[in-house]
Amino acid sequence: MTLMDRRAGLRMAVGGALAAMLPGGRAAAQTPAAGQTLALVEKGAGRVGFYALPGGRAIGAVVLGRQPHEIAGDAAGRFAYVGHYGVESWKAPGAGGSAIWVIDLHRRALARTIDLAPFGRLHAVRLDDRGRLYALSEQESVLARFDDPATDTAPSRLVPVGGVRSHYLVIRRDGARAYVADTLSGAVIMVDPENVDVAPVRKRIGTAPEGLALSPDERTLYVVDRPNGTIHALDAATLAERAQRRMRGEAVRVVTQRDGGVIVSNFADKSLSRLDPVTLAEQARLPLAAGAAGLTLAGDTLHAALEDDRLATIDLRQWRVTGMFATAKAPDAAVVF
Numbered sequence: 001m002t003l004m005d006r007r008a009g010l011r012m013a014v015g016g017a018l019a020a021m022l023p024g025g026r027a028a029a030q031t032p033a034a035g036q037t038l039a040l041v042e043k044g045a046g047r048v049g050f051y052a053l054p055g056g057r058a059i060g061a062v063v064l065g066r067q068p069h070e071i072a073g074d075a076a077g078r079f080a081y082v083g084h085y086g087v088e089s090w091k092a093p094g095a096g097g098s099a100i101w102v103i104d105l106h107r108r109a110l111a112r113t114i115d116l117a118p119f120g121r122l123h124a125v126r127l128d129d130r131g132r133l134y135a136l137s138e139q140e141s142v143l144a145r146f147d148d149p150a151t152d153t154a155p156s157r158l159v160p161v162g163g164v165r166s167h168y169l170v171i172r173r174d175g176a177r178a179y180v181a182d183t184l185s186g187a188v189i190m191v192d193p194e195n196v197d198v199a200p201v202r203k204r205i206g207t208a209p210e211g212l213a214l215s216p217d218e219r220t221l222y223v224v225d226r227p228n229g230t231i232h233a234l235d236a237a238t239l240a241e242r243a244q245r246r247m248r249g250e251a252v253r254v255v256t257q258r259d260g261g262v263i264v265s266n267f268a269d270k271s272l273s274r275l276d277p278v279t280l281a282e283q284a285r286l287p288l289a290a291g292a293a294g295l296t297l298a299g300d301t302l303h304a305a306l307e308d309d310r311l312a313t314i315d316l317r318q319w320r321v322t323g324m325f326a327t328a329k330a331p332d333a334a335v336v337f
Contacts, residue, residue, distance in 0.1 A: 038303060038336055039080055039105060040311065041071045041294075044329030048082060050108050053336070056311065056325025060108040064101050072125045072133065073105065073335035079150055080105055080335050081133055083122035090138070090165060090183075096121035100135055102149070105337050114153060116144055124169035132156075134171055134178065134193070141166040143178055145193055159193050162200050170212045170221070177236070179221055181209040188212070188223050190239055203239035205232050211253040215260060215277060222254045222262055231264055233280060245280035247273060253295045255302070257316065263302065267291040272304070272314070284319055288312060294332035305331035 036053045042061075046068060050060040066086055073080040084097025098117040101110060116122060119137035126134045133149035136142075141163040147156040163182030166189070170179050180189045186207055192198035206225030213222045214236060221236040229247035231254060234240065249268030256262055260277040270291050274284040289312065294305035302314040311331055313323035 036298075036336055037105075038296075038311075038334050039071065039073070039103065040305065040327060040334040041068050041082060041332045042328035042330060043067050043069060043085075043332050044309075047328065048080070048103060049328055049331075051311070051325065051327075054313065054323055056313075056323065061328070062101075062103055062108060062110050064110070065097065065099070067097070068101065069122070070124045070126075070333045071103075071335055072127045073337060074127060074131060074150075075129075077337035078105055079103065079111065081125050081127075081135075081149060083125045083135055085121055085123055085138075087121065090121075090167075096139060098122065098137075100125065100133075100149075105335075114146070114149075116155070119144065123167055126169055126171045128171050128175035129173045130175060132175055134169065134175075136161075136166055136169045136180065138166050141182070143169070143180070143191065143193060145175075157193065159191055159196060161189055161191055162202075163187065163189055168210050168212050170214055172214065172218055172236075179212055179214075179236075181212050181223065183208040183210060183226075186225075188221070188234065188239060201239055203234065203241075205234070205241075206230055211251070211265070213254045213256045213262070215256055216258055220277065222256065224251050224254050224264065226250060226252055226267075229266065229268065231262075231275070231280060233277075243278070243280045245275065245282075252291070252293060255295045255297050257297070257300075261316075263295065263316075265292040265295055265304070267293070267307075272302075274319070286314065286319060286321070288321070289324070293330075294334065296334040296336065298336040303334055303336070305334065 038051045069085040080103040082101040084099040086097025100114040104111040121138040124136040133146040141161045143159040144155040145157040146152040165184035168181035190201040210226040211224035221234045223232045229251040233243040248266040252267045253265040262275040272286040290306040290308040292304035296303040304312045
């Protein structure tokens with residue numbers, strides 16, 4: 001590879017990662033270009049699969065272990081971090097996994113493993129704008145922060161969340177607030193990762209909240225109550241409710257576009273809805289071939305991981321599916337670099 005090729009590759013990796021990896025489901029201003037790569041968690045296969053975009057040609061995989069779940073990639077497009085959930089479902093017995101796998105995206109290889117034992121069933125992982133990594137233990141309801149995740153071997157900070165099944169997570173860009181969907185209590189919990197003297201704020205919003213996303217200005221928190229498919233818009237500072245809307249049956253994920261538009265995955269209805277960010281009125285609906293368990297935004301492109309082991313690519317400007325390719329079993333979250 002020539003020096004020019006290397007420089008071009010680095011520019012492409014940095015641009016793609018910035019587009020894909022702002023916390024809370026937000027996308028940056030870039031639209032992904034041809035020649036990027038999707039790193040996709042494939043839970044049922046116990047691996048991260050790599051696919052060349054835009055066509056979805058399989059170009060490699062990193063085998064990890066049983067039931068990896070969420071993934072987060074750094075701003076440089078060099079490393080990604082995957083949580084080890086370790087069991088088929090929350091009802092399964094056992095402690096589950098306690099590892100954070102560090103993936104070298106350039107080499108498409110496992111760089112190292114961070115052991116977070118005794119904290120188990122690691123589900124959500126996120127990065128803030130300072131590059132700090134957050135990993136949520138569902139089983140112990142503890143949030144671990146790594147200030148230098150590329151080299152850290154132990155958490156820099158452990159923050160008690162005080163929930164009973166702390167499943168999903170979003171982080172404010174500055175890392176000053178973390179929002180946790182605690183599914184068995186029916187609550188959203190807001191914590192201060194910097195100061196444990198600040199008491200967690202809890203808001204019961206329904207039966208089993210799961211998907212979370214912050215608005216681009218981080219003033220509104222969107223929460224999906226999965227079983228009944230209700231989306232709530234909460235004040236991100238106080239968790240006071242601003243609006244709510246019943247969707248099309250069970251709903252699982254929510255992401256926000258850079259213009260503020262809210263996109264919800266209607267799992268039961270096998271569709272996507274685009275909602276007004278203030279009123280939550282449905283502006284558009286897009287039928288899918290299967291329910292979308294994972295949504296990954298990259299600029300004006302949305303990658304939807306489908307329950308029939310395929311990935312759909314959606315052009316959000318045209319509001320249509322522009323591509324589809326097969327994946328390994330149970331695709332979910334991804335990063336684009």
